[in-house]
Amino acid sequence: MAGLRERKKRETRTAIHDAAMKLFAEHGYGGTTIDQIAEAANVSRATVFTYFPTKEEIVHGEGSAAIEDFAARLRDRPEGVSTIDMVRGWLEALSGWFEPGLVLQQRLAREVPAVGARRLQLHGEAERAIASSLEAELGPGQELAARLAATALVGGLRVAEETAAARMEQEDRELSDLEVVALLDGAVAFAEAGIAAISSR
Numbered sequence: 001m002a003g004l005r006e007r008k009k010r011e012t013r014t015a016i017h018d019a020a021m022k023l024f025a026e027h028g029y030g031g032t033t034i035d036q037i038a039e040a041a042n043v044s045r046a047t048v049f050t051y052f053p054t055k056e057e058i059v060h061g062e063g064s065a066a067i068e069d070f071a072a073r074l075r076d077r078p079e080g081v082s083t084i085d086m087v088r089g090w091l092e093a094l095s096g097w098f099e100p101g102l103v104l105q106q107r108l109a110r111e112v113p114a115v116g117a118r119r120l121q122l123h124g125e126a127e128r129a130i131a132s133s134l135e136a137e138l139g140p141g142q143e144l145a146a147r148l149a150a151t152a153l154v155g156g157l158r159v160a161e162e163t164a165a166a167r168m169e170q171e172d173r174e175l176s177d178l179e180v181v182a183l184l185d186g187a188v189a190f191a192e193a194g195i196a197a198i199s200s201r
Contacts, residue, residue: 013051016041017061021101024059029112056114059105063122071129083133084192087153091184098164098180106165127154134195145195152194156187 019040023032034055038045052058070090077086109116131150135143160183164175175183 009051012041012043012047013062013065016043016048016051017058020055020058021104024108025104029055029059029108029115054114054118056112056118059108059115060118060122061101067122067125067129071125074129074133077133077136083130083137084153084188084195086133087130087191088184088188091157091188098161098168098175098183100168100174102161103165103169106162123154123158126157127151130154138195149191149195153187153191156190157184160184160187 016037020032020037023036023040027036032055034045034048037058038048041048048058057064070086073090074083074086077083105119109119127150130153131147134146134149138146164180164183167179168175
């Protein structure tokens with residue numbers, strides 16, 4: 001029963017997000033109201049706010065929940081499993097991350113200050129979770145090294161996002177799985193190189 005409940009919650013969250021993104025594309029962010037989103041998603045206004053406390057949160061869909069879940073997993077990181085391995089596994093699970101909707105997300109983040117600010121907050125939350133895990137992994141006295149490596153990793157992922165969105169917009173197509181993997185592997189490899197350099201000092 002719990003599994004069914006969670007599935008229904010995810011379906012409702014997705015329906016709200018998809019309806020909102022369609023309206024944002026058609027009428028603009030400022031020209032779209034919560035009431036319109038609720039009607040398009042076939043839910044009540046109260047239900048929209050139950051899943052997304054603010055309009056800018058809707059733009060990022062599962063972003064907040066995904067980062068919270070990932071942070072919890074990092075706190076329970078199994079012995080012998082590196083933080084980078086955890087990050088790589090998390091990214092693989094987010095297979096639909098670099099979908100065409102990312103183009104609109106990126107555009108709204110540039111054009112709407114509240115959306116851009118929330119995106120930066122999400123990146124910051126991911127960075128802090130990764131830094132905390134790396135600090136525990138690298139050992140005492142490695143707080144600065146952990147923070148630098150986490151910043152490099154999240155920065156690399158942000159560049160991968162921007163590159164993917166620009167390519168999809170310019171070429172008017174979805175990226176292939178191989179292209180997505182190449183972008184993400186580049187970001188992870190960049191962070192791994194930094195960690196290796198720090199560890200060899």
